[in-house]
Amino acid sequence: MGTARVSFFGDVKITVFVTPKKNVLDPQGAAVAHAMTSLGFQNLKNVRMGKVIELELDGEPDEAFNASVDKICRDLLSNPVIEDYRWAIEPTGA
Amino acid sequence: MKTAVIQFPGSNCDRDAVHAFSGALGQTARLIWHKETSLDDAELVVLPGGFSFGDYLRCGAIARFSPIMRAVGEFADNGGVVLGICNGFQVLCEAGLLPGALIRNECLEFRCRTVELRVEDAGPFFNRERLGERLLVPVAHGEGNYLIDPEGLEALRRNEQILFRYLPRNSGPSLLENPNGSIDDIAGIRNRRGNVFGMMPHPERAVEAFHPSRDGIPVLKAVLAAAAGTRPEVGV
Known part of the structure; x- marks a missing residue:
């Protein structure tokens, strides 16, 4: 608004990685593993499939900001019953 | 029983549910759009099957934040009976x-x-007199593989929260068996309190002579009985 934002990064990009929990069956990963093996890909042990969600936003990476990203990851972007998440932040438009 | 069927963008069994409750079971049933914030005088709430919000992100993940869901949560907290079918x-x-x-x-x-279901442990009212019975009910889903951690599964068993199981695989005609890999062959459960019910099979598609069976009728009657027994004071 009227006040200048004091920002460490300015506009940032957050990449959220959502993956099936270790002990959760991943039928898609299993199917991809099967296809890879049948194509002759060697030494494959396991394939797990998840999602990558990219967010562009305006913010300061302080504690409150981090907490708000964690909250939306838990509430909406992942289902804690079956998925883990982690996220990485980088500046954009530099 | 005044039945409210919630209609999300992408719901596609909403009218079937209204038909089952109003036509086949002779109740009062109406649709409520997901943007509404009140259930008015509903005595039973049904969340129908379909593909709410295109199943984007995860099935049901976006619909749970629809405005009406706050009212549904409060209704359930007050003891109101909620049935979720498929989606x-x-x-x-x-x-x-x-x-x-x-x-x-x-x-x-x-x-x-159409799969075969066994009516399982189910609290004091839900299908109690039909325990062990086998029902033929249609399923139609890509993501119906129920999963819960070992402690949660143990709690479901201990508290008789498992309503229906599929036939285990390799136990009979394969087309009738567990269609999705669901843990412990679970097809439907209830919450511990006994007023929120969820099942992947579609009882509302098994109520007419031209349906694969009419075994959905006793299932929906059990829901009605639950609602009649536990519904909150409807003083509004």
């Missing part, structure tokens, strides 16, 4: 009104067929 079951799990989650079918196929 409605997914919404209830996402909303935390039922434990566990529904993931991709183990076979990766969308399974659309």
Whole structure:
């Protein structure tokens, strides 16, 4: 608004990685593993499939900001019953 | 029984549910759009099957934040009976009104067929007199593979929260068996309190002579009985 934002990064990009929990069956990963093996890909042990969600936003990476990203990851972007998440932040438009 | 069927963008069994409750069971049933914030005088709430919000992100993940879901949560907190069918079951799990989650079918196929269900442990009212009975009810889903951690599964068993099981695999005609890899062959559960019910099979598609069976009628009657026994004071 009227006040200048004091920002460490300015506009940032957050990449959220959502993956099936270790002990959760991943039928898609299993199917991809099967296809890879049948194509002759060697030494494959396991394939797990998840999602990558990219967010562009305006913010300061302080504690409150981090907490708000964690909250939306838990509430909406992942289902804690079956998925883990982690996220990485980088500046954009530099 | 005044039945409210919630209609999300992408619901596609909403009218079937209204028909089952109003036509086949002779109740009063109406649709409520997801943007509404009140259930008015509803005595029973049904979250129907379909593909709310295109199943984007995860099945039911976006619908659980629809405005009407706040009212549904309050209704359930007050003891009101809520039934989630298929996508409605997914919404209830996402909303935390039922434990566990529904993931991709183990076979990766969308399974659309009639399966055999066993009526299981089910509290003081829900289908109690039909325990052990076998029902033929259609399923139609790609993500009906119920999953819960070992402690949660133990709690479901201990508290008689498992309403229906599929036939275990390799136990009979394969087309009638567990279609999705669901843990412990679970097809439907209730919450511990006994007023929120979720199931992947579609009882509302098994009520007419031209349906694969009419075994949905006793299932829906059990829901009505639950609502008659536990509904909150309807003083509005």
